[in-house]
Amino acid sequence: MMWLKNFWDFILGRGKMDITRRVLRFFLFVSVMTLLLSSILALGGILTTENKMRAMGQYLGESTRENVTGVVSEREKEHLEQLVHEKVVLMDAAMVDSVAGDTQILAENMEDILSSQESYLPKELIRSQSIEDGWTLSLALTPSGVENLENLRGKISMAANIQNNLKNVALSYYVPCSVYATFEDGFGFVVDTGEEDMRADYFENPIGYMPLDFRERPWYKKAKEENDVAFSDTMLNASAANSDPIVVCSVPINVNGEFVGVAGMGFFVRDVAGFYFQTAIGKTGFWFLMNRHGQVIVSTKEDGDLSVKEGFPDERNSSGQSLAVAEEKISRGEGNFSVALAAEKISRGEKGLMTVTLDGEDYFLAFEPLQSVDWSFGALIKVSEVTAPADAVAKSIDSQTDDFISSTENFSLKLLPLMAVAFAILLAAVSILSKRVTKSIVKPIHQLADGVREISSGNLDKKLDINTGDEIEHLATCFNAMTDELKIYMANLAKETAENERISTELNVATNIQQSMLPHDFPSRADCELYATMHAAKEVGGDFYDFYFLDENHLVITIADVSGKGVPAALFMAISKTILQNFALSMKNPDDFSAVMTLANQQLCQNNDEMLFVTVFMGMLDLKTGEFIYVNGGHNPPLVCRENKFEYLDVGKSCMLGIDEDVPFPQKKIKLASGDMIFLYTDGVTEAMNERGELFGEDYLHEVLNREDKSESLEILLENMRRAIKIHAGDAEQSDDITMLALKWNGGKKIDG
Helix, strand or coil: CHHHHHHHHHHHCCCCCCHHHHHHHHHHHHHHHHHHHHHHHHHHHHHHHHHHHHHHHHHHHHHHHHHHHHHHHHHHHHHHHHHHHHHHHHHHHHHHHHHHHHHHHHHHHHHHHHHCHHHCCCCCCCCCCCHHHCCEEEEEECHHHHHCHHHHHHHHHHHHHHHHHHHHHHHCCCCCEEEEEEECCCEEEEEECCHHHHHHHHHCCCCCCEECCHHHCHHHHHHHHHCCCEECCCEECCCCCCCCEEEEEEEEEEECCEEEEEEEEEEEHHHHHHHHHHCCCCCCCEEEEEECCCEEEEECCCCCCCCCCCCCCEHHHHCCCCHHHHHHHHHCCCCCEEHHHHHHHHHCCCCEEEEEEECCEEEEEEEEECCCCCEEEEEEEEHHHHHHHHHHHHHHHHHHHHHHHHHHHHHHHCCHHHHHHHHHHHHHHHHHHHHHHHHHHHHHHHHHHHHHHHHHCCCCCCCCCCCCCCHHHHHHHHHHHHHHHHHHHHHHHHHHHHHHHHHHHHHHHHHHHHHHHCCCCCCECCCEEEEEEEECCCCCCCEEEEEEEEECCEEEEEEEEECCCHHHHHHHHHHHHHHHHHHHHCCCCCCCHHHHHHHHHHHHHCCCCCCCCEEEEEEEEECCCCEEEEEEEECCCCEEEECCEEEECCCCCCCCECCCCCCCCCEEEEECCCCCEEEEECHHHHCCECCCCCECCHHHHHHHHHHCCCCCCHHHHHHHHHHHHHHHHCCCCCCCCEEEEEEEECCCCCCCC
């Protein structure tokens, strides 16, 4: 058994081996592994085929279920939406065309009677003799109307001319209703066709009139306030006989332009909706009406969620999360809407279709608001009822797939003995072939290794001479070329390293010089605060800011942006800064800032062979009076903070400096109040760009500044602005210099120290 152990050690690479044995071991290992893998793959292929067929069967079943479910679900959802829409259109038409129209006619009849009383005779109130008549006419009196009844007799008799119209309108409807004609004087007529109201308000009423303070009812107030046709919100019936929800259409009665009362028509919501609930929705579907307060006022569901409950609770109250969070989760496929969240959308008057979990079951829910009243009409059907046909088809496919796989497994077992014999023959042939191939490969490898060893020791003049006509010969040629290139590269690398170090040193010096030119000792005074920052896009930039005192009470501020970047812009920046400051300090009249800008422009235009230019905003603040004089040379408009709000300063149109010697630079001035601020910036702020190419922009700059706490220091203000720019830019590279300066005047307070 020793030979078997030696062979196994050889295969596993135990102990030291020369390259010949390693290559031979590699070939044997690869060959054996290839045979093993081929056998495994063949066997695995059979098993995989079985699994694929099983998976395919499952996929077909699931796919069929999904496709059929999708088609059926979409069809059912479209049908559900169509049904809801048709019901809403019908109900709106009934409310607007019929109810509102009849109520409008009653109001017009009443207005005609009251405005043309000479054409009418006083009337007695008609009385129904039996409840079987199907109607009653009751005299409604407010508390003040009861007290003043004797004085109202004449008005009641004249207004009674409307009673036949009230009766005819009430009897023309197929559901119980109440039709009103009520008046500010405290009396009114009510025709009822509902048996409960007829008994309570007429036949079993011991006092002979209906005590009703209709002037305090929402429908009366709404018609009076809006002076137009109005549908009330859903409310409870004022009659103690029936406290179900009602809706009232009311129209103001105006005589000679003066409001005298309201004509109205009221219905129980359940009676109005009952006609539209007659259409069945499958075996599990139902309808409901919900008002804008999230209350289910009518439903064909007897109990549970979305049924009519005692006290009409708000269905939105059980929501444990916001609607926005729920919609985001549902868009990711994480569950369905809850009843509370669905009620939230319905109560907002939205229209839609969704899947909702109701009493532990998933339902398709379609809903749409009515235009005439504050209701939404909804319909539901169980998802399981819709998807039942798809489940049956999928089960049939699963059964047929199992039968086919069973027959395939029997065939696979018969192939295993043939595969074992083929493996043994191939293994013997591979072993013999591997030894011969190994010898032909190893010899040039040894030659290559010896040559490389000498080159690695530092002898770059060594040349390899291998002629095998294959990749090893090509590798030797590459080694020879590499030694020549290494010698050239090492010489060039020394030169480039020295040059890069020199350039880097000079740029660092230039950066330090430019930074030292900008003032960094910001004034610490009680009458003003000032702070500024500059961040160059390269080592040196073309932006600059400046500030200095002309005398104890006059502070000059400057911000500028030179065209271009790098060293040329930095040199032009230094010249511009010096010229502007020299002319400002030499002014005889401290108010003549226009001359400062004009003279500086003329000097910058001279000998400007590179055609550089600079945008400049320059201003002077009188620290006693708060007067701010400024001149703009083509620069971005600053923002002024007044009454805790930033707005852009009107700078007008102007030209940059360094382009035309003859352009004028008019100066302007504003008056600052104590605590007012001025924010100056360069276009590197508004033109900061993110990865999507979107600019920071003037509008967003204005928005960010107004969000800041104006009581914070100017340094914190500029730090927050810099942070906002970085957040906007993200990973995008800074493309321009970013310079900001902020000045705050504190109302001419006494200077510290």
